[in-house]
Amino acid sequence: MTNKYYEFFCPVKVIAGKSALEHIPYELTGLAAKRPMIVTDKGVRAAGLLDPVIAACEESGLEIVSIYDDVPPDSSTTVVRDIAGIYRQEKCDSIIAVGGGSAIDTGKAVNILVSEGGDNIAKYSGAGIIKHPLKPFFVVPTTAGTGSEVTSVAVITDEAKGVKLPFTSSFLLPNAAIIDPRMTLTLPPHITAATAMDAMTHATEAFTCMAKNPLSDAYATAAVKKISHSLLHVMDNPKDTDGRLELAQASTMAGIAFSNSMVGLVHALGHATGAICHLPHGLCMSLYLPYVLEYNLEEIRAPLGELLLYLEGPEVYSATPSSRRAEASISALRKLRDQLYKRCQLPRTLKETGKVQEEQLDHIAEMALDDGSIMFNPKEVTLEDARAVLRRAWA
Amino acid sequence: MLAKRIQPMIFQARRLYVEMMFQVMGRALQAVSEVDDSVKNEARALPEGFLFEMMVMPDGPRLIVEHTGLGRFHFHGDSAPRPIDLSIQFKHIAHAFLVLSFQEKTSVAFANDRMLVDGDISYAVRMTRVLNRLESFILPKLIAQRAVKEYPANLHLPEKLISAARIYLKVATNFVETVRA
Numbered sequence: 063m064t065n066k067y068y069e070f071f072c073p074v075k076v077i078a079g080k081s082a083l084e085h086i087p088y089e090l091t092g093l094a095a096k097r098p099m100i101v102t103d104k105g106v107r108a109a110g111l112l113d114p115v116i117a118a119c120e121e122s123g124l125e126i127v128s129i130y131d132d133v134p135p136d137s138s139t140t141v142v143r144d145i146a147g148i149y150r151q152e153k154c155d156s157i158i159a160v161g162g163g164s165a166i167d168t169g170k171a172v173n174i175l176v177s178e179g180g181d182n183i184a185k186y187s188g189a190g191i192i193k194h195p196l197k198p199f200f201v202v203p204t205t206a207g208t209g210s211e212v213t214s215v216a217v218i219t220d221e222a223k224g225v226k227l228p229f230t231s232s233f234l235l236p237n238a239a240i241i242d243p244r245m246t247l248t249l250p251p252h253i254t255a256a257t258a259m260d261a262m263t264h265a266t267e268a269f270t271c272m273a274k275n276p277l278s279d280a281y282a283t284a285a286v287k288k289i290s291h292s293l294l295h296v297m298d299n300p301k302d303t304d305g306r307l308e309l310a311q312a313s314t315m316a317g318i319a320f321s322n323s324m325v326g327l328v329h330a331l332g333h334a335t336g337a338i339c340h341l342p343h344g345l346c347m348s349l350y351l352p353y354v355l356e357y358n359l360e361e362i363r364a365p366l367g368e369l370l371l372y373l374e375g376p377e378v379y380s381a382t383p384s385s386r387r388a389e390a391s392i393s394a395l396r397k398l399r400d401q402l403y404k405r406c407q408l409p410r411t412l413k414e415t416g417k418v419q420e421e422q423l424d425h426i427a428e429m430a431l432d433d434g435s436i437m438f439n440p441k442e443v444t445l446e447d448a449r450a451v452l453r454r455a456w457a
Numbered sequence: 458m459l460a461k462r463i464q465p466m467i468f469q470a471r472r473l474y475v476e477m478m479f480q481v482m483g484r485a486l487q488a489v490s491e492v493d494d495s496v497k498n499e500a501r502a503l504p505e506g507f508l509f510e511m512m513v514m515p516d517g518p519r520l521i522v523e524h525t526g527l528g529r530f531h532f533h534g535d536s537a538p539r540p541i542d543l544s545i546q547f548k549h550i551a552h553a554f555l556v557l558s559f560q561e562k563t564s565v566a567f568a569n570d571r572m573l574v575d576g577d578i579s580y581a582v583r584m585t586r587v588l589n590r591l592e593s594f595i596l597p598k599l600i601a602q603r604a605v606k607e608y609p610a611n612l613h614l615p616e617k618l619i620s621a622a623r624i625y626l627k628v629a630t631n632f633v634e635t636v637r638a
């Protein structure tokens with residue numbers, strides 16, 4: 063018998079498709095919530111994305127008691143404390159986070175404070191600190207990439223100490239994730255591309271890293287298939303609702319996959335690059351993905367080869383000899399990146415970003431080696447290995 | 458019927474083995490940090506006075522080492538002089554046994570949800586690399602390959618450690634054979 067053992071957990075109700083937003087009032091009522099607060103950012107509000115959410119609730123006689131729309135891109139402990147203050151003052155009883163990774167993480171952190179009490183979110187940092195269910199919490203993602211609507215993690219910056227505080231608990235998971243294609247319809251091309259490649263990376267790493275398991279595999283392959291199928295189509299037809307919904311669902315599925323089987327070196331390098339060179343996360347994912355797969359190749363040949371079926375479809379898969387499928391999967395991803403570069407100049411190398419200096423590579427390598435994601439990479443990464451991958455990704 | 462009588466003995470033996478292996482690892486960590494540059498380099502990034510613990514939940518055997526500076530570890534046995542900075546916690550003694558008898562790699566045990574990290578994850582990543590390196594010291598190549606993701610190419614075993622390692626290994630393999638049956 064093998065030592066293989068795994069855990070899989072996703073209690074989030076997924077509410078997806080046409081007119082999904084209109085289910086919010088019913089779902090909130092089902093949790094005895096009557097006074098929801100919306101947590102979002104200025105960009106979401108300016109794009110008019112709150113309007114359908116508010117209209118959906120008001121039409122059902124459910125009043126949105128308070129709207130906080132000033133979540134910064136890197137949310138902080140002060141922001142969380144302020145929002146919790148408003149929540150208490152307005153006697154809210156539930157939270158709806160509308161936005162991308164930062165708004166969702168902020169919603170999770172606010173939920174800790176308003177449920178557990180106090181003003182100091184840092185107190186709850188770490189794993190397993192929270193022992194009770196929190197207030198009703200819904201997430202409406204407005205990007206199709208992070209998968210934060212189905213992860214049990216939030217990261218909040220402690221400005222005073224200059225550190226990023228991680229929060230991990232299954233109680234951070236929202237009660238429901240509402241996937242409505244209206245929310246991603248107006249995403250600009252480069253964000254559509256970068257966030258979809260983030261989801262692609264979640265699925266690919268979930269499928270090829272150490273904690274892969276049969277359940278997360280099913281979500282990962284389905285996500286890869288949807289993204290390969292729909293991404294370029296959506297890039298060419300941004301108003302296509304069905305295509306947008308496919309990408310949004312794929313992002314949630316990839317999120318379910320990686321929150322149960324973790325990610326690897328692409329994310330370790332990406333987190334470090336994001337911190338040092340201030341490049342968007344999805345861009346870094348797209349950039350590093352093929353180079354890391356090449357580095358891991360001999361360890362992941364079998365699963366990576368299997369992905370070819372979902373990347374390129376049955377014809378290409380069956381026409382490719384099994385000994386060449388892993389390489390063909392990498393080529394398929396490179397091809398996709400070339401197409402994205404053509405459509406929105408999504409960088410394929412560090413040099414193409416124009417924001418990274420060659421002298422910074424060593425610093426990125428060192429920082430990546432301290433990143434938690436590196437633990438689940440199928441190959442044990444040394445500093446020299448990380449440097450080598452970065453040099454290949456340079457130009 | 459027989460199983461009922463034999464089980465408690467196995468449980469007790471397993472616990473003794475885990476306790477013993479923590480002792481061995483604690484001493485070995487201290488010894489290796491005195492001779493091995495790669496362990497020293499990993500450890501140097503930890504704060505001075507940093508306390509690392511590996512323990513079995515809820516209140517089982519534990520091993521505590523301190524980074525005393527310059528990449529050196531000091532073994533504290535099973536009691537800490539101050540609150541712990543980083544704790545790696547096995548969910549059950551059975552899981553600790555899998556890892557400490559080298560049937561499951563440390564990194565795989567993490568991936569398999571056998572243990573939890575309490576503390577800074579970047580330190581946990583670092584300590585996992587130190588533990589991998591340690592395992593390759595304690596074990597001959599064949600078994601170490603099972604215990605760590607990759608067997609380091611630049612491993613030069615000091616003579617003293619080789620002989621010690623042989624003894625531990627003998628205990629470990631005998632024990633695994635007994636318990637597996």
Ligand SMILES: [Fe+2]
Nearest residue numbers: 260264343347
């Ligand atoms: Fe990501």
